[in-house]
Amino acid sequence: MPPMTLTLGRVFGIAIRVNIGWALIALLIAWSLATGAFPTLYEGLPEQLYWWMAIAGVIGLAVSILLHELSHSLVGRLFGIEVETITLFMFGGAAQMTEEPTEPKAEMIMAAAGPAMSLVLAAAFEFASRATAGMSEPMSAVLGYLALLNLVLAIFNLIPAFPMDGGRVLRGAIWQVTGNLRKATGIASRAGSIFGWILSGLGLLLILAGAFVGGLWWILIGQFIRMAALGAFQQSEMKRIFEGRTLDELMTREVETVDAAITLEDFIRDHLFTSHHRLYPVMRDGRLAGTIGIDEIREKSQDTRRQLTVGEAMTPLAESPTLRAGCDAMEALQMMQKSERSRFLVVQDGALKGLITLKDLLDHLQVRSELAGD
Ligand SMILES: [Zn+2]
Incomplete structure (x- = not known):
């Protein structure tokens, strides 16, 4: 409402x-x-x-x-x-x-x-x-x-x-x-x-x-x-x-993942500072376990960042922003507006399939709209 x-x-x-x-x-x-x-x-x-x-x-x-x-x-x-x-x-x-x-x-x-x-x-x-x-x-x-x-x-x-x-x-x-x-x-x-x-x-x-x-x-x-x-x-x-276009068609398939065992300090240096995403999928023993991003780290002190692992600080999968691979693009867009988040993991049966961002959707919209012309 x-x-x-x-x-x-x-x-x-x-x-x-x-x-x-x-x-x-x-x-x-x-x-x-x-x-x-x-x-x-x-x-x-x-x-x-x-x-x-x-x-x-x-x-x-x-x-x-x-x-x-x-x-x-x-x-x-x-x-x-x-x-x-x-x-x-x-x-x-x-x-x-x-x-x-x-x-x-x-x-x-x-x-x-x-x-x-x-x-x-x-x-x-x-x-x-x-x-x-x-x-x-x-x-x-x-x-x-x-x-x-x-x-x-x-x-x-x-x-x-x-x-x-x-x-x-x-x-x-x-x-x-x-x-x-x-x-x-x-x-x-x-x-x-x-x-x-x-x-x-x-x-x-x-x-x-x-x-x-x-x-x-x-x-x-x-x-x-x-x-x-x-x-x-x-x-x-x-x-x-x-309409009728699923995330399966629009998502990015090559996704940078983070190992749950590394420390937050390593994560910041090797991932956050090099690729600058707001959200990364976390893998534990080859399985998707949750997500980590700036929000999970911001409040942590330097000392904590040296000791804590990504697995300990991450948001568990159940609370992470995820969408189904078969999800309609329109539905995904509404979900992004409602939750005010712009990055979602695309997941199927608990496995990571890809990643979809608001920018992906808007870029796609613009290219198709321009191609259609008038
Ligand atoms: Zn009327």
Whole structure:
């Protein structure tokens, strides 16, 4: 789970999470509604009532975003794409898919399902707002606000900027026409990037025109979209290149090993100072026994380094960073990110097969990506 995220509960087996950033934005929206929008539009109501209206508005907004994301998720499920979690972020929500759509039609329909839900909600809230207009002004006002918000949500998400919904529809369409997912992702994310710059440019104009806070928001959202587009492209490239490729193909087979019987002093002089790796496999009687690196030595005094053997100071195999030879490259990369370690032994049935580093994976990614060209 990303930091500062809280699980609220489960709907249709999907975990619903909220990010602390969203909670802060929600507070900000409630405050601006209670002290700005509602008192200006509907004068003469008690101050406390404005706050209740604002709270109802923010809850309605959260439910609207949730329904938008659920709509993506449940339609995805029809196409066999499982969504495990929905996280409410700063600018809406994100459904975490375990896999990407495998056909363009699924991509297009799944992406369109969210904005479609927002449009339906906008119409429903507008209808409810008009129906309650004669009965209760505050209720009608909140419902009207939610109608407008859902309309904005639908339109904003339909902008053809990958990885936003409209960008996904665009990618699906290009994919359908060209039959080339890589090309489609490239074009759709470039559109996302360009759109991010346009928003930022408009923000700058707003600032020059004197609307500082509004302009800053546009720049922020623009840059957020630009980064998301870039990240989504890299992520999809990574998946394309790494999926189905095992460590067996990518690992280094010639690995420098260390004998468990030598002293730490010898290890430092003969291995650490000559090859400068962060982690070495330790062999005892021809069998893999554990790992040793700077971390195991750093705290030891000169005297201890002269007396202690590598076998005594090493991290035993069970606690060492290891991966299976049949492990997927994508899985290995996630493992490296999660554990914040960049060097893993590749092991099969307790025997050392090779070594894989983050640099190996990234180099491989770069070479293949450049070879594919565009
Ligand atoms: Zn969406």
